[in-house]
Amino acid sequence: MPSPRGDQPLDAGAAWFELLGRPRAGRVAAVSSRAIYIQTGTATVALAGREVPSGPVHLRVDTLPVTEVGARLVIEGCSLAIGDRRFDMTDVCRWQPPVVEPARLRAVAEHVGARLERARHSALAADPVIERARAALLRGDVDAVVAGLGGRGVGLTPAGDDVLAGALVVLALAAVAPADLVRAAASARTHPLALAFLRWAARGQSVAPVHQLLVALAAGDDEGISRHQQRVAELGHTSGADLLLGLRLGFSALD
Numbered sequence: 001m002p003s004p005r006g007d008q009p010l011d012a013g014a015a016w017f018e019l020l021g022r023p024r025a026g027r028v029a030a031v032s033s034r035a036i037y038i039q040t041g042t043a044t045v046a047l048a049g050r051e052v053p054s055g056p057v058h059l060r061v062d063t064l065p066v067t068e069v070g071a072r073l074v075i076e077g078c079s080l081a082i083g084d085r086r087f088d089m090t091d092v093c094r095w096q097p098p099v100v101e102p103a104r105l106r107a108v109a110e111h112v113g114a115r116l117e118r119a120r121h122s123a124l125a126a127d128p129v130i131e132r133a134r135a136a137l138l139r140g141d142v143d144a145v146v147a148g149l150g151g152r153g154v155g156l157t158p159a160g161d162d163v164l165a166g167a168l169v170v171l172a173l174a175a176v177a178p179a180d181l182v183r184a185a186a187s188a189r190t191h192p193l194a195l196a197f198l199r200w201a202a203r204g205q206s207v208a209p210v211h212q213l214l215v216a217l218a219a220g221d222d223e224g225i226s227r228h229q230q231r232v233a234e235l236g237h238t239s240g241a242d243l244l245l246g247l248r249l250g251f252s253a254l255d
Contacts, residue, residue: 007085011093013056014205015045015196019075020089028071028082029192030156036067036082037156037193040075044196047082053235054095055207056200057193061087097204097211102175104218109254112217112247115225118233119244124152124159130249137167137253142177142184150188150198159242161194165201166246167253172204173214174254209235210243 019040026040035048035058047065048058065085073082080087124130129148136144145167152160164185172181185202188195200206209231216224233240 007061007087009087009089009092010050010060010062011054011095012059012089013045013054013095013200015043015057015200016059016089017094019043019045020078023074023076026073026075028067028069028073031067031069034064036064038073038082039192040073044192046193047080047087053208053231056095056203056205057196058095058207059087059089059092095208097206097208098215100173100211100214100218102173105170105174105214105251106254108217108220109251112251112255115217116229116244116248118229118241119248121233121238121241122159122163122245123238124163124242125245129160130163130245133163133167134249134252137171137249140177142171142180143187146184146188151190151194155237156191157194157197157236157239158190159238161188161190161198162236162239162242163246163249164188165197165206166210166243166248167250168198168201168246169204169206169210170214170247170250171253172202174250176253178202178204206243207235210247213247 024040026038029039030037034052035046038045045057048060049064050060050062065083067083078090133145133148149160149164152158168181181202185198188198209228213228213232216228232244
């Protein structure tokens, strides 16, 4: 008799599809009320609750399993087994960010700084490191930007990493030296989870509210800009404001 199928996830980001297809073991690296962070080989991904927005490293589920740091898990075929739960990804919806034309991002770049007013709430908004990063971007030195912001701050995703992720996703979607962005992002000295987000940002993927905001900015949709900026600002304790500051930083290199 075939074994019963596991719980059906809501959706999964691209990082999860790179893990499927061959058996691999992993461990729980961190646990919060909203997500379980998983390390398997060199990859870091997250099992997240439905209240967490879709994103490249998220596998979203209705309810999180009970687990603890260090717990073992197995990804085999199209399923994830963790504790007494199994999640079947055979027919899972693959989350993909909406497409934004690079030319549209460049066209609105001059005016974006004034639109992203909530970026001022970032603790780094008045820090000289941001001006140094902007100067480095204008001369095309992405490595200097990563060195200056990567790992700056505390937590699973330090403020500097969130700013850096915002800048990288703008530059990636605007098709600015994509190979250099990916290489530079991989060199960031930071926590594995933050590094996973940075690597995907350099490939043009962030969490869903960021992409929805970029779509609204590119379209000049005032109501959408206000609504989606608020959603980004609400991410994490400070991550949202830091991401907005990063978006503003990235656009400053395009105008």
